[in-house]
């Protein structure tokens with residue numbers, strides 16, 4: 352898929368997935384896209400756990416019982432390391448976001464769908480429950496989860512504000 356088409360087609364999908372599988376080969380490509388993302392000081396702070404074991408996916412769905420989690424054929428868990436990488440500065444949120452965006456684009460380019468799950472991890476100790484399930488060591492935290500599968504139809508587009516309301520050239524342009 353052409354790059355700008357991939358960018359335009361990427362949408363968060365929250366419905367049920369079809370039975371179409373997500374291969375280990377596809378997951379590896381998606382993880383490689385994450386690893387290519389920039390990180391502050393090239394510290395490469397995020398790590399990733401790809402889950403394709405149905406028993407572990409079922410346990411993730413018990414923690415977050417939404418249609419997308421209950422039917423996901425795979426999931427990638429982005430694990431943050433909050434330790435400072437330059438003086439006292441930590442960039443783990445930015446590092447995770449860059450990696451996740453690369454993965455979402457790779458997921459789209461490969462014909463799969465996903466949703467950026469972040470807010471839901473902050474409720475009911477869901478991040479901690481997933482960390483325990485995946486045996487993530489102390490000092491690291493589950494930051495974002497991407498359930499992956501194929502949607503039955505193209506997800507609805509969440510509309511964007513007009514270009515002029517979001518962007519300008521050279522100097523700030525008062526929004527219309």
Ligand SMILES: Cc1cc2nc3c(=O)[nH]c(=O)nc-3n(C[C@H](O)[C@H](O)[C@H](O)COP(=O)(O)O)c2cc1C
Nearest residue numbers: 361362363364365466467468469470471472508509
């Ligand atoms: C930092 C961040 C956190 C998000 N957390 C969630 C979440 O917990 N659950 C969810 O369904 N979507 C979550 N989203 C997805 C947004 O709701 C979604 O990107 C937005 O509505 C625009 O829709 P689109 O991605 O389809 O263009 C998150 C997105 C970002 C960037």
